Amino acid sequence: MGAKQPIKIENLSVSYGNQKVLKSINLEIPEKGITVILGPSGCGKSTLLKCFNRIIELEENVEVEGKLFVDGEDVLHPKTDLIVLRKKMGLLLQKPQVLPMSIYDNVAFGAKIHKNMKKKEADELVEKELRKVNLWDEVKERLKSPADKLSIGQQQRLCLARGLAVEPEIILGDEPTSALDPLSAEVIEKQFLNLKENYTIILVTHMLRQAKRLADFVAFIYLGELVEFNSAAEFFSNPKDERTKRYLSGLIAG
Amino acid sequence: MISAKKIEEKIFKILMYISFSLLSIALVSIIAVVFVKGLGALSFKMLFSVPQGGYYLGGEGGILNAILGSIAIGSIATLLSFLYAFCIVFYINVYRFSKSQFSRSVRFFLDILWGIPSIVYGAFGFGIMLIFKIPASLLAGALTLSFVILPIMARTMDETLRMIPFEMKQAAYSLGATRFEISYKVIIKQAFPGLLTAILLAFGRGIGDAASILMTASYTDSLPTSLLRPVATLPLCVFFQLSTPFKEVQERGYAAAFVLTILMLLVSLLARLSFKSFSKYVVK
Ligand SMILES: Nc1ncnc2c1ncn2[C@@H]1O[C@H](COP(=O)(O)OP(=O)(O)O)[C@@H](O)[C@H]1O
Ligand SMILES: [Mg+2]
Numbered sequence: 001m002g003a004k005q006p007i008k009i010e011n012l013s014v015s016y017g018n019q020k021v022l023k024s025i026n027l028e029i030p031e032k033g034i035t036v037i038l039g040p041s042g043c044g045k046s047t048l049l050k051c052f053n054r055i056i057e058l059e060e061n062v063e064v065e066g067k068l069f070v071d072g073e074d075v076l077h078p079k080t081d082l083i084v085l086r087k088k089m090g091l092l093l094q095k096p097q098v099l100p101m102s103i104y105d106n107v108a109f110g111a112k113i114h115k116n117m118k119k120k121e122a123d124e125l126v127e128k129e130l131r132k133v134n135l136w137d138e139v140k141e142r143l144k145s146p147a148d149k150l151s152i153g154q155q156q157r158l159c160l161a162r163g164l165a166v167e168p169e170i171i172l173g174d175e176p177t178s179a180l181d182p183l184s185a186e187v188i189e190k191q192f193l194n195l196k197e198n199y200t201i202i203l204v205t206h207m208l209r210q211a212k213r214l215a216d217f218v219a220f221i222y223l224g225e226l227v228e229f230n231s232a233a234e235f236f237s238n239p240k241d242e243r244t245k246r247y248l249s250g251l252i253a254g
Numbered sequence: 255m256i257s258a259k260k261i262e263e264k265i266f267k268i269l270m271y272i273s274f275s276l277l278s279i280a281l282v283s284i285i286a287v288v289f290v291k292g293l294g295a296l297s298f299k300m301l302f303s304v305p306q307g308g309y310y311l312g313g314e315g316g317i318l319n320a321i322l323g324s325i326a327i328g329s330i331a332t333l334l335s336f337l338y339a340f341c342i343v344f345y346i347n348v349y350r351f352s353k354s355q356f357s358r359s360v361r362f363f364l365d366i367l368w369g370i371p372s373i374v375y376g377a378f379g380f381g382i383m384l385i386f387k388i389p390a391s392l393l394a395g396a397l398t399l400s401f402v403i404l405p406i407m408a409r410t411m412d413e414t415l416r417m418i419p420f421e422m423k424q425a426a427y428s429l430g431a432t433r434f435e436i437s438y439k440v441i442i443k444q445a446f447p448g449l450l451t452a453i454l455l456a457f458g459r460g461i462g463d464a465a466s467i468l469m470t471a472s473y474t475d476s477l478p479t480s481l482l483r484p485v486a487t488l489p490l491c492v493f494f495q496l497s498t499p500f501k502e503v504q505e506r507g508y509a510a511a512f513v514l515t516i517l518m519l520l521v522s523l524l525a526r527l528s529f530k531s532f533s534k535y536v537v538k
Binding site for chain 1 (some may be wrong): 266353354376409419420421422423425426427429430431432435439443444466507534535536537
């Protein structure tokens with residue numbers, strides 16, 4: 001599992017109206033491990049992440065230029081089948097957003113869209129994915145109750161299970177722990193470390209310490225530009241760019 | 255010593271109580287007046303029979319024709335209006351950006367339509383019927399009425415759809431759902447209580463309207479059995495009876511008004527009761 005080859009970004013620029021928020025990004029994300037997109041708030045991290053599965057198009061007045069290759073195909077090409085593309089990626093948002101249905105239906109929602117499933121098959125899938133995110137034991141007695149009743153931390157794990165149920169290759173996380181209490185955040189971080197064997201994980205964060213805990217690779221973005229990309233070890237111990245050094249030493253707020 | 259803040263708070267509290275009392279008094283007194291004035295004419299017979307000969311001069315009979323007529327025309331108009339409103343509202347919120355120029359224009363037009371008095375809709379409908387030589391009927395009345403209530407229905411639904419968190423749509427799209435799947439598997443579920451409110455508001459407005467159906471649906475003493483025949487309605491039933499010079503018949507007018515009011519109350523009550531079960535899965 002995981003992406004079959006590195007994800008290549010070529011000259012990617014994004015503007016909202018006439019405000020250019022990403023400026024000609026070039027980046028190659030390895031198909032294995034966790035790649036952290038790091039940078040202060042407002043630098044364009046979420047914008048970049050939303051390009052991967054093209055939900056950036058839900059924003060108004062947005063213009064995306066450049067190329068973004070996933071499994072060798074340019075997903076920004078107008079002919080790209082968005083359904084196939086989005087099935088390849090699970091997205092975790094900052095604030096866990098459950099769907100207006102039961103816990104069970106939340107997990108099965110995406111999977112049922114892509115495949116006709118018998119009840120038994122769906123039951124098995126739901127259990128499997130909920131176990132992956134350590135939620136099964138907490139909810140197995142109340143699968144039919146509204147997902148909205150869960151705690152925020154549980155909701156985020158449910159969202160992860162929901163994403164995993166469509167059998168993606170890539171997991172996208174947009175500061176997925178920042179709305180959570182420390183304990184739930186830790187649980188989610190652990191899941192990411194477990195999942196990285198089988199999935200390509202791209203994680204946006206503005207928390208330096210989280211990046212240090214999780215990253216195998218780091219892409220540092222500042223004011224819409226890709227400043228530096230390197231393996232985590234190299235990035236933290238031996239930063240090349242002046243801006244990276246200042247960010248790492250806490251001189252850039254964020 | 256009492257601080258300025260406390261006084262301010264007191265004043266607002268008092269204002270709140272006053273406005274709440276006014277509201278309650280208005281509701282209770284409307285019901286009380288029609289009830290007291292119509293009490294003498296209220297009977298089972300009135301509810302379950304149709305006008306006999308000379309009813310409007312004080313003869314035997316009841317207003318079942320108008321009760322069933324109102325329910326029929328109100329339901330058909332609400333159904334028709336729901337069909338257009340549903341398409342419009344999902345189009346401007348799901349298939350177009352909700353804040354786009356196009357969507358904003360649609361809202362603007364609906365707001366204008368909302369402000370047009372229903373007699374104008376009636377005149378318009380009647381004009382068209384004259385051109386095509388369509389006689390006054392349940393169908394013609396329901397069609398006209400459906401346009402009267404369209405803005406209420408559509409704008410209320412629209413507000414509900416606009417309240418749906420953007421992240422919810424993002425989440426659903428990222429799972430690979432199409433706009434259609436998102437509409438019927440996610441948005442309808444999340445918006446259900448709001449959609450229901452819109453339908454009931456529109457029905458309430460429709461069942462109480464007299465001006466738009468006066469010329470288009472006409473009136474009859476028989477029960478509504480055909481879409482192509484005239485139909486009796488409660489507002490007109492009230493109007494005709496109150497405008498006679500006979501005390502007795504006027505009393506029946508008030509009784510009909512009471513029935514109309516109770517019908518509306520029942521509808522809202524039912525809505526409130528069913529709300530809870532429909533909003534079980536709504537994400538707050
Ligand atoms: N839908 C939008 N319309 C206009 N500007 C936006 C929109 N989304 C984000 N922006 C702007 O683009 C910049 C980058 O935003 P974002 O990608 O969310 O940054 P980050 O996730 O790094 O905090 C910010 O200046 C933000 O205000
Ligand atoms: Mg962000």
